Structure formats: C-alpha cells, structure tokens
Amino acid sequence: MDFTDEQLERYARHIILKEVGGAGQMALSQAKVLVVGAGGLGAPMLMYLAAAGVGTIGIVDNDHVELSNLQRQIIHHTPDVGALKAESAKAKLEALNPEVTINIIPKRLVSENAESIIGGYDIVADGTDNFKTRHLISDTCVKLEKVLVSAALGPYEGQIATFKPHAGEGLPCYRCFLPIEPDPSQERTCSDFGILGAVAGVVGSLQALEILKEITGVGDGLAGKMLMVDTFSMNVRKIGLPKDPGCPSCGEGN
Amino acid sequence: MKITVNGDLKTVEDGVSVWDFLSGLGLDPKKVAVERNLEIVPKSTFADVSLEEDDQLEIVHFIGGG
Numbered sequence: 065m066d067f068t069d070e071q072l073e074r075y076a077r078h079i080i081l082k083e084v085g086g087a088g089q090m091a092l093s094q095a096k097v098l099v100v101g102a103g104g105l106g107a108p109m110l111m112y113l114a115a116a117g118v119g120t121i122g123i124v125d126n127d128h129v130e131l132s133n134l135q136r137q138i139i140h141h142t143p144d145v146g147a148l149k150a151e152s153a154k155a156k157l158e159a160l161n162p163e164v165t166i167n168i169i170p171k172r173l174v175s176e177n178a179e180s181i182i183g184g185y186d187i188v189a190d191g192t193d194n195f196k197t198r199h200l201i202s203d204t205c206v207k208l209e210k211v212l213v214s215a216a217l218g219p220y221e222g223q224i225a226t227f228k229p230h231a232g233e234g235l236p237c238y239r240c241f242l243p244i245e246p247d248p249s250q251e252r253t254c255s256d257f258g259i260l261g262a263v264a265g266v267v268g269s270l271q272a273l274e275i276l277k278e279i280t281g282v283g284d285g286l287a288g289k290m291l292m293v294d295t296f297s298m299n300v301r302k303i304g305l306p307k308d309p310g311c312p313s314c315g316e317g318n
Numbered sequence: 319m320k321i322t323v324n325g326d327l328k329t330v331e332d333g334v335s336v337w338d339f340l341s342g343l344g345l346d347p348k349k350v351a352v353e354r355n356l357e358i359v360p361k362s363t364f365a366d367v368s369l370e371e372d373d374q375l376e377i378v379h380f381i382g383g384g
Contacts, residue, residue, distance in 0.1 A: 246349055
C-alpha cells in the first residue's frame with residue numbers, strides 16, 4: 065500500500081523522523097487501539113491518536129458530557145453538554161482526521177462484554193475512573209494477550225505504565241502493582257477530589273505518546289516501568305515495576 | 319538503622335520486613351505500594367523482603383482517576 069499525496073503531506077512530520085519513517089506511519093494506519101473512557105485521559109489521548117493516523121480507534125464510554133467535564137475534557141465542547149461522550153468524541157475525531165475509522169461502543173465495560181469488545185483491538189488504553197473497571201481491563205488483556213497502556217490521574221499527579229506480561233519474562237500486569245481493589249474510600253475520582261485541568265492533558269498526552277511508541281517500536285517503552293508525574297512539585301520519576309511472582313492474574317497466584 | 323521514607327530520615331529496627339515496617343506506621347500493607355530504591359516491591363513479597371541500611375523508600379498511594 066502506498067501513501068497518497070495528501071497522506072504524505074498530513075503525516076510529513078512523522079515520516080521525516082528516521083525512527084518512524086514510512087514504515088512507522090504504515091504501522092500506525094494499520095493499528096487498532098481501544099480507548100476505554102472518553103474523559104480526562106481519553107480526551108487528549110483520542111485527539112493525538114486520531115491526528116497521528118491510528119487507523120482504527122474504538123471508544124468505550126456510556127457517560128454523557130456534563131458542564132463540569134469541560135475544564136479538562138477538551139474533546140467535548142459546550143454545545144455537546146448532554147450528548148454521549150462517545151458520539152461527541154467521534155464527531156471531533158472525524159473532523160480532525162477523516163482517514164481514521166472510529167468505532168463507538170456506548171456501553172459500560174463489564175465482565176460479560178469485555179472479551180468481545182477488547183478482542184477486536186491490538187492495544188488497549190485505560191482511561192477509566194474506577195479500580196473495578198481497571199482490574200477488569202487488565203485481567204481481560206492478560207487473558208487475550210493484549211498490550212495495555214494504562215494511566216491514572218490524581219488532582220495534581222499521574223501514573224503511566226505499559227503492561228504486556230505475555231511479551232517477556234518478568235514483565236508485570238496491572239495487578240502486580242495493585243492486586244486487590246482499594247476501599248471505595250480510596251477511590252479518589254476527579255469528581256470527588258478535583259483536578260487541575262491541564263494535568264489530564266499532560267498525562268493523557270503521555271499515554272497517547274506511549275501508544276504511538278508501542279505501535280511504531282520507537283524509543284524505550286514503559287513495560288516493567290512506571291512513570292510517576294507529580295505536577296505539584298514538578299517531579300517526574302521513572303521507577304521499576306517488576307512482575308509479582310504471586311500475582312493473582314499473571315503469576316502463580318492465578 | 320537509618321532509612322529514608324518519602325524524603326524523611328527514619329530510624330527503624332535492623333532487618334525489619336516491609337510488611338512489619340508498614341504495619342508499624344499504622345498503614346494497611348495491602349492498601350499501599352512501596353517503592354524501594356526506585357523499584358516497586360512486589361506485594362506478595364512484603365513479608366519476606368527485609369529493609370537495609372540507607373534504603374530509600376517511597377510509599378505510593380494508588381490513584382485511579384481518569
């Protein structure tokens with residue numbers, strides 16, 4: 065498959081990068097990425113994935129846009145209040161890049177539908193706001209051997225990691241980091257605790273970047289690592305995240 | 319022996335396990351992640367891993383917002 069003149073121009077700044085090149089751009093166009101959650105993380109992530117020419121993007125979200133989302137969920141605009149987030153996001157992405165196929169799944173991800181939804185994609189991005197769904201996504205990705213690029217937000221902080229225990233000895237899954245769900249009292253959602261809007265932009269953009277790197281093979285990924293971003297103090301640290309041999313999902317505890 | 323916990327110097331019993339150290343702080347070891355010398359300590363090994371002099375610990379709270 066060759067690029068059209070329009071594609072060569074649209075993706076010129078990717079193709080000129082020696083690490084990406086035509087092969088990397090082709091890999092992006094053939095990639096299928098599922099984004100679970102079109103909120104704070106999903107908003108910038110979806111925009112960068114579509115802009116980059118990721119060929120097929122799935123969006124799972126059954127929420128509707130609320131006015132209080134708009135200080136950070138920049139894919140949704142004021143006239144979208146009340147609309148399904150998945151529909152709102154799809155419209156923006158198609159305007160941004162009509163070449164990408166956007167599949168919307170306006171449902172909650174639950175154990176009954178997780179395998180059939182996730183099974184159709186190569187890479188899954190977790191942008192959800194609760195630990196129960198985070199565990200469901202991780203367990204399904206472990207079972208189906210899908211790459212999971214995960215991020216989480218606090219009021220001024222983010223954590224980003226890539227999980228692919230199937231890809232190498234010693235690589236962890238999300239449950240190696242968080243084996244059991246914390247108490248609901250620890251569930252520090254943005255609606256409960258607030259978040260400075262641009263924090264979601266920074267962390268969601270880093271998540272998009274790691275997905276683009278996974279697809280193209282560019283640079284060092286975050287498998288077996290976790291990036292801890294503290295925007296309050298502006299400390300960014302990359303720490304090791306080894307597999308837990310007793311992990312209930314990908315280890316002997318299974 | 320002396321270790322550093324979230325940037326603060328602390329004196330702890332020689333060879334204390336991660337589990338006992340966290341419990342001694344009044345934390346439920348099941349509910350936090352511990353980073354020791356820039357690496358997360360696997361939770362299933364908390365009772366077996368002994369802290370050493372000059373260890374740098376960070377107690378990492380889970381965040382889950384999206």
